[in-house]
Amino acid sequence: xxxxxxxxxxxxxxxxxxxxxxxxxxxxxxxxxxxxxxxxxxxxxxxxxxxxxxxxxxxxxxxxxxxxxxxxxxxxxxxxxxxxxxxxxxxxxxxxxxxxxxxxxxxxxxxxxxxxxxxxxxxxxxxxxxxxxxxxxxxxxxxxxxxxxxxxxxxxxxxxxxxxxxxxxxxxxxxxxxxxxxxxxxxxxxxxxxxxxxxxxxxxxxxxxxxxxxxxxxxxxxxxxxxxxxxxxxxxxxxxxxxxxxxxxxxxxxxxxxxxxxxxxxxxxxxxxxxxxxxxxxxxxxxxxxxxxxxxxxxxxxxxxxxxxxxxxxx
Numbered sequence: 001x002x003x004x005x006x007x008x009x010x011x012x013x014x015x016x017x018x019x020x021x022x023x024x025x026x027x028x029x030x031x032x033x034x035x036x037x038x039x040x041x042x043x044x045x046x047x048x049x050x051x052x053x054x055x056x057x058x059x060x061x062x063x064x065x066x067x068x069x070x071x072x073x074x075x076x077x078x079x080x081x082x083x084x085x086x087x088x089x090x091x092x093x094x095x096x097x098x099x100x101x102x103x104x105x106x107x108x109x110x111x112x113x114x115x116x117x118x119x120x121x122x123x124x125x126x127x128x129x130x131x132x133x134x135x136x137x138x139x140x141x142x143x144x145x146x147x148x149x150x151x152x153x154x155x156x157x158x159x160x161x162x163x164x165x166x167x168x169x170x171x172x173x174x175x176x177x178x179x180x181x182x183x184x185x186x187x188x189x190x191x192x193x194x195x196x197x198x199x200x201x202x203x204x205x206x207x208x209x210x211x212x213x214x215x216x217x218x219x220x221x222x223x224x225x226x227x228x229x230x231x232x233x234x235x236x237x238x239x240x241x242x243x244x245x246x247x248x249x250x251x252x253x254x255x256x257x258x259x260x261x262x263x264x265x266x267x268x269x270x271x272x273x274x275x276x277x278x279x280x281x282x283x284x285x286x287x288x289x290x291x292x293x294x295x296x297x298x299x300x301x302x303x304x305x306x307x308x309x310x311x312x313x314x315x
Contacts, residue, residue, distance in 0.1 A: 026308065028254070029254065029269040029272075031250075033273045033276055035249060037277040038276075038280065040116050040120070042241060051219075051222050052102060052222075053222045055105055056102040057212050060101075060247070067205045070201055075202050075206065078198040085196040089195075089210070092191060093214065095184045095187045099184050100185045102218070103184070104177075107178040107181065109174065110174025115174070117277055118158050121158075121274060126185070126186030130186045130187050137262075137263075137264060142307065142309075146304065153296040154274050156295055160290070193259065193262060193263060208251075265308045268303060271303065275297055278293060
């Protein structure tokens with residue numbers, strides 16, 4: 001099984017922090033949701049400032065260059081497996097890195113963060129649907145109940161305890177685009193357990209490089225159309241956050257978490273994204289903590305615990 005030990009760390013014992021973290025799927029998936037929550041908020045903030053396809057292309061080329069010094073020995077060792085599974089690896093690159101991220105950043109130019117977080121809550125259902133269609137893996141009753149409970153918590157948080165507010169939410173083309181990105185990432189999540197048995201760094205570096213190359217023609221078209229990247233403090237700060245947290249660390253953590261507990265048990269952690277998003281609003285934007293926050297947090301956490309501790313069943 002692949003792990004995080006190839007990252008630079010003190011050599012040492014079986015009790016090193018990285019070895020411990022490598023076997024904590026719930027913590028890894030929770031951190032992934034935290035980083036992705038920040039990414040949604042940031043994408044909405046810089047949506048009109050940073051061209052979406054250019055941002056995604058730089059994001060994945062940057063991750064590839066960051067990881068390459070550590071991944072190179074593993075890429076050489078795994079090259080025969082990569083060639084043997086090239087169609088699958090290219091599909092993972094397309095749905096998990098190229099299309100998924102470019103379309104989500106693009107969508108944030110046309111929709112609100114509230115709508116994106118609401119649509120994000122459907123993520124576990126797309127993972128379950130792809131797992132069922134492709135591999136006959138179905139949700140257990142406990143997993144379905146856990147997803148439903150956590151979804152109710154998400155709606156309470158986003159709608160501030162007022163379900164009648166659903167009637168006033170208007171969906172637009174940005175919402176459809178964001179939903180398409182979730183469908184794409186659901187496919188990636190379902191396929192990840194079927195990847196070749198290669199090192200984690202080989203997987204991430206190969207797929208990020210391929211994803212960036214797939215996006216390069218579109219980024220050049222975007223530039224020729226006049227959507228140029230302006231290198232100011234906002235752009236540099238955005239790139240720094242995007243490269244480190246929702247890209248390099250989040251994908252390493254997500255892939256490892258799925259490898260440990262499977263896609264259907266990992267999917268409910270998507271519901272932590274709006275939880276962390278609302279917590280950021282409380283801590284950073286001065287929003288007051290209300291009773292509906294506490295009720296929503298409790299339901300989401302209860303649902304995640306119920307769903308993630310039950311194994312999937314085959315059809």
